[in-house]
Amino acid sequence: MRRYVMLLGLLLVFPLTASGDYREEFEQGFLTKTWSGQQPEENFCIECHSSDKMKPEFLTLAEEWKASWHAQNGIACHDCHGGDPKDSSMSMSPHRGFVGKPSPAEVPEFCGKCHIGILKNYLESGNGKALRSTGKGPHCEVCHGSHNVQRANIDIINEQRCTKCHSYERAKVMKQALFLVEKKAGEIEDGIKALRRAGVYPEEQERSLFNTQAEFRTLFHTVDVNLVNERTDEFTRKLGAIEKDIQGTFIELRSQKNFSAFLMALFSIMGGVLFLIIRTPDK
Amino acid sequence: MNGVTKRIRNWLEVRVGLDELLRSNLTDYRVPSNINLFHTLGAVAVVGYLIQVITGICLLIYYIPHADHAFRSVQEIMTRVPYGWLFRQMHVVGSNLLIAAVFVHMVTIFLMGNYKRPRELTWISGGLLMVITLCFGFSGYLLPWTQLSYWATTVATSIPTAFPVVGDFVSRLLRGGSSVTGITLTRFFAVHVSLLPPLFVFLMVVHIALIRRIGLSATPFGRSDEEKRPLTEFRKKLHPDGYPYYPYLLQKQALMGILYFVVMFLVISFAPTFFFPEEATVPADAFKTPESIRPEWYFLAPYQMLKIIPNKFLGISLQIILLAVFIFWPFLDTHKEKNIFKRPVLRGVFIVVMIAMVILMWWGRR
Numbered sequence: 123m124r125r126y127v128m129l130l131g132l133l134l135v136f137p138l139t140a141s142g143d144y145r146e147e148f149e150q151g152f153l154t155k156t157w158s159g160q161q162p163e164e165n166f167c168i169e170c171h172s173s174d175k176m177k178p179e180f181l182t183l184a185e186e187w188k189a190s191w192h193a194q195n196g197i198a199c200h201d202c203h204g205g206d207p208k209d210s211s212m213s214m215s216p217h218r219g220f221v222g223k224p225s226p227a228e229v230p231e232f233c234g235k236c237h238i239g240i241l242k243n244y245l246e247s248g249n250g251k252a253l254r255s256t257g258k259g260p261h262c263e264v265c266h267g268s269h270n271v272q273r274a275n276i277d278i279i280n281e282q283r284c285t286k287c288h289s290y291e292r293a294k295v296m297k298q299a300l301f302l303v304e305k306k307a308g309e310i311e312d313g314i315k316a317l318r319r320a321g322v323y324p325e326e327q328e329r330s331l332f333n334t335q336a337e338f339r340t341l342f343h344t345v346d347v348n349l350v351n352e353r354t355d356e357f358t359r360k361l362g363a364i365e366k367d368i369q370g371t372f373i374e375l376r377s378q379k380n381f382s383a384f385l386m387a388l389f390s391i392m393g394g395v396l397f398l399i400i401r402t403p404d405k
Numbered sequence: 406m407n408g409v410t411k412r413i414r415n416w417l418e419v420r421v422g423l424d425e426l427l428r429s430n431l432t433d434y435r436v437p438s439n440i441n442l443f444h445t446l447g448a449v450a451v452v453g454y455l456i457q458v459i460t461g462i463c464l465l466i467y468y469i470p471h472a473d474h475a476f477r478s479v480q481e482i483m484t485r486v487p488y489g490w491l492f493r494q495m496h497v498v499g500s501n502l503l504i505a506a507v508f509v510h511m512v513t514i515f516l517m518g519n520y521k522r523p524r525e526l527t528w529i530s531g532g533l534l535m536v537i538t539l540c541f542g543f544s545g546y547l548l549p550w551t552q553l554s555y556w557a558t559t560v561a562t563s564i565p566t567a568f569p570v571v572g573d574f575v576s577r578l579l580r581g582g583s584s585v586t587g588i589t590l591t592r593f594f595a596v597h598v599s600l601l602p603p604l605f606v607f608l609m610v611v612h613i614a615l616i617r618r619i620g621l622s623a624t625p626f627g628r629s630d631e632e633k634r635p636l637t638e639f640r641k642k643l644h645p646d647g648y649p650y651y652p653y654l655l656q657k658q659a660l661m662g663i664l665y666f667v668v669m670f671l672v673i674s675f676a677p678t679f680f681f682p683e684e685a686t687v688p689a690d691a692f693k694t695p696e697s698i699r700p701e702w703y704f705l706a707p708y709q710m711l712k713i714i715p716n717k718f719l720g721i722s723l724q725i726i727l728l729a730v731f732i733f734w735p736f737l738d739t740h741k742e743k744n745i746f747k748r749p750v751l752r753g754v755f756i757v758v759m760i761a762m763v764i765l766m767w768w769g770r771r
Contacts, residue, residue, distance in 0.1 A: 196693070321681040323480050323688070371484075378490055379674050386670035393663040400656050403438070403648040 166213045167199040186269035202232065227253060229261040239340035247345045260287055274339060276304040292347070299350040300342055306361045307335050313368040320375055327364050334360045431651035435644045437623035440654060443517065444621070446510035448658035449665050453503035454605070460496040461598070468548070470594035472587030475550035476688040494673045497680050500542055502669055504703050507535050515755070518743030519622040522636055525735035527619065530612040532732040537605045542701060544597040547590060553682060555689035556698040559585045567717035584691070620644070625744035699770065706762045709769030
């Protein structure tokens with residue numbers, strides 16, 4: 123026994139004296155953070171815009187972006203502004219596609235690089251036409267903000283914002299026309315979240331909702347109430363189909379639970395019967 | 406017995422000696438009279454393993470071990486394949502229950518002192534079976550190719566790098582490269598379905614053969630049953646005053662096997678997402694680290710232990726040493742007393758280890 127204890131002691135002493143020459147990546151992973159958490163990538167845009175040397179008016183941009191819908195979806199500074207966030211010397215070089223801050227008239231094209239359908243509808247609207255002809259007029263940033271862009275919702279259309287330029291009457295009618303579809307989309311979104319919590323990966327439903335919402339939102343950038351009203355039924359029908367699909371999945375999940383509960387009851391009865399007939403040996 | 410059955414029975418009787426085979430293994434095979442429910446846990450583990458084999462084969466039919474298709478194929482199993490959800494749930498819940506059953510089995514064997522001579526080899530084969538069961542859990546965890554499995558495997562396969570000289574090699578061997586990719590998936594799949602099962606079956610056969618060859622040890626909680634004689638020759642432990650295996654122990658084993666099914670379906674019915682956190686329903690994304698990654702509950706204690714020991718090499722070495730101590734425990738504990746209640750030091754160590762494990766698990770889960 124003594125020999126075993128001594129051997130164990132030796133085995134424990136050995137690692138203590140070891141050099142611990144293991145990968146730095148592993149050590150950092152364990153000591154500086156838990157296994158969870160976002161792995162921050164080197165980004166000179168964020169670094170400079172968070173440093174003390176930055177002008178105060180540009181200092182808040184990084185924080186604003188971090189709280190944005192864009193950040194949540196992995197859209198970073200260079201996706202809109204160009205440049206190279208990984209190379210400090212070239213981060214703002216036009217050779218790397220840096221375009222900097224757009225002028226108000228350039229904003230629709232700037233955002234429209236990604237939001238192509240919306241750009242088209244916006245340019246056809248009164249707002250877009252005004253901006254094009256006079257260089258003045260509401261553009262994307264006026265309603266959606268610049269860096270702290272939040273997920274678009276119907277509340278963006280409000281009296282305070284719209285009355286900066288014109289009366290609220292027309293916008294109010296527009297909002298009413300949008301309300302039903304947006305409400306239904308919100309309910310479906312909740313349903314998708316519930317499906318996720320129930321262990322289902324609702325890829326199809328999510329994709330359908332995204333496509334329907336994107337199509338609908340391009341439409342209301344025309345600010346054409348009649349057009350929205352005309353197509354509301356079509357979108358309601360599309361959303362209704364997604365909702366039905368979600369409900370069907372929930373019904374399926376319930377029937378699975380019931381079937382499993384039935385099997386549980388069956389085995390419980392079998393166990394109960396066996397317990398009753400189990401023979402106790404004679405002493 | 407009708408004519409056909411009788412003819413089949415006779416056919417087998419003259420060829421394999423069926424009656425004698427059944428008699429020697431069922432009615433003439435006697436077990437200690439003070440046998441208790443804890444003696445059924447090994448049989449429960451066998452039932453659990455059979456469930457894993459059957460459900461695993463069903464999943465194999467539809468599962469695609471490729472990084473581009475693995476996640477989708479698992480979703481298809483869950484949503485489109487008839488009763489695919491049931492087989493997957495049984496496989497996932499069953500794997501966790503099996504590990505729990507094996508763990509409880511080993512703890513009770515430890516408490517009853519049944520690892521003592523001449524059963525050292527039975528304990529070692531059982532310990533190795535437990536290690537293989539954990540390897541099954543580890544290798545199977547990656548197969549659905551979810552965010553959770555991907556990142557948990559990324560961290561787990563980086564652990565060997567804490568070892569100097571061979572660490573990088575072992576890590577690369579596991580991953581099939583510098584990071585977790587489709588190659589890792591196919592490796593883990595191969596290990597899970599073709600390397601571990603035969604190893605497991607071999608050890609299980611050895612384990613059961615040893616139990617039958619040496620004879621069941623009576624629990625020290627009842628009548629004293631010490632093998633205090635000098636171990637100079639092989640002597641099978643017979644229980645002439647004991648009970649026949651059939652029906653007494655077999656029916657208890659059957660009852661516990663049924664209970665295992667009940668618990669499994671209880672979890673599937675009332676807590677179907679218990680083993681499926683939200684990250685387990687999101688496809689693996691090598692560029693996006695999820696908010697929380699943690700291993701399965703049975704790896705939480707070693708995981709937390711690794712985290713709290715600053716020198717990772719020391720942490721991993723310590724764990725390997727503890728594993729070796731666990732497997733070779735019968736050679737370290739040569740005390741003749743089997744009853745742990747008569748051994749305060751061992752009892753104290755056992756309680757401390759159990760409490761430490763629970764604390765580490767709870768800590769690791771946070």
